[in-house]
Amino acid sequence: MNTGTQSLAAEPPGQPSVAVAVRELRKTFPGVVAVDEVSFSVRVGEVFCLLGPNGAGKTTTVECLAGALTPDAGRVEVLGLDPAKDRAQVRELVGYQMQASVLPATLRVEEAAKLFASFYPAPIAIEELLQTVGLKDQRKRAFGKLSGGEKQRLSIALALVGSPRIVVLDELTTGLDPQGRRSVWHLIEQIKARGVTIILVSHYLDEVQRLADRLAIIAAGRTQFVGTPAELRAAAAVRSHATQTLEDAYLTFLDTIDPSNAGRAA
Numbered sequence: 001m002n003t004g005t006q007s008l009a010a011e012p013p014g015q016p017s018v019a020v021a022v023r024e025l026r027k028t029f030p031g032v033v034a035v036d037e038v039s040f041s042v043r044v045g046e047v048f049c050l051l052g053p054n055g056a057g058k059t060t061t062v063e064c065l066a067g068a069l070t071p072d073a074g075r076v077e078v079l080g081l082d083p084a085k086d087r088a089q090v091r092e093l094v095g096y097q098m099q100a101s102v103l104p105a106t107l108r109v110e111e112a113a114k115l116f117a118s119f120y121p122a123p124i125a126i127e128e129l130l131q132t133v134g135l136k137d138q139r140k141r142a143f144g145k146l147s148g149g150e151k152q153r154l155s156i157a158l159a160l161v162g163s164p165r166i167v168v169l170d171e172l173t174t175g176l177d178p179q180g181r182r183s184v185w186h187l188i189e190q191i192k193a194r195g196v197t198i199i200l201v202s203h204y205l206d207e208v209q210r211l212a213d214r215l216a217i218i219a220a221g222r223t224q225f226v227g228t229p230a231e232l233r234a235a236a237a238v239r240s241h242a243t244q245t246l247e248d249a250y251l252t253f254l255d256t257i258d259p260s261n262a263g264r265a266a
């Protein structure tokens with residue numbers, strides 16, 4: 001197994017090069033081990049993708065690093081902070097893409113952005129934010145009247161409004177048409193170009209191929225692989241000569257995971 005982890009303690013003084021370090025993370029809910037033993041590091045400025053089957057523990061993991069859940073065991077560091085203890089600071093540093101559908105239907109785009117901006121000490125100017133995500137012309141439109149792609153853009157805007165250094169995007173392009181997906185990918189590349197670290201939970205291997213600098217595969221609550229997309233293809237090629245696309249490589253890799261690890265009960 002290649003978990004490619006790094007030690008925060010090994011970082012030189014000054015600007016950290018590791019944005020997020022997760023070590024042997026475990027999180028249970030009554031009757032379920034959601035995350036059993038997950039470890040990975042995310043470097044400052046990279047796009048890092050979390051992949052894995054439904055129920056593998058990806059959302060639980062990112063909720064632990066965003067400070068929304070408290071781990072049962074293990075260690076999580078976000079720019080040197082513990083999200084479970086330094087919750088307020090971590091919430092200023094990490095933008096978490098909310099499920100947009102929780103917003104009231106009558107709330108206008110601009111009102112939602114202003115509301116979320118009021119939670120942060122140094123928010124981005126609303127006009128610049130809406131321009132960046134391509135919603136300037138829709139700023140007066142009510143949330144309930146937005147298309148699926150526009151809702152997705154708004155949820156990204158709300159994750160960015162606090163000028164975060166890290167953005168966590170969970171299932172970024174689910175439900176978008178091909179054009180909408182490509183334009184959201186372009187948006188992610190623009191955000192990356194500003195130096196923001198991006199953690200992306202995705203089921204779409206074309207998206208991962210296009211955006212990811214590195215990725216982790218989580219299955220059965222454990223990290224099964226950490227590396228670049230090219231390294232995943234190389235690792236899968238050892239197991240199957242038929243491997244071609246990143247999706248082929250991912251599926252080949254998953255096939256080799258011991259199924260007795262799955263379906264964990266607490």
Ligand SMILES: Nc1ncnc2c1ncn2[C@@H]1O[C@H](COP(=O)(O)OP(=O)(O)OP(=O)(O)O)[C@@H](O)[C@H]1O
Pocket residue numbers: 029030032033034035052053054055056057058059060061
């Ligand atoms: N609040 C909760 N209470 C009880 N069980 C939970 C809770 N949140 C998650 N789980 C369970 O923990 C496991 C991991 O869920 P999680 O949402 O982290 O997986 P995921 O990898 O994000 O899945 P998906 O790809 O389907 O979104 C699942 O079995 C899920 O049912």
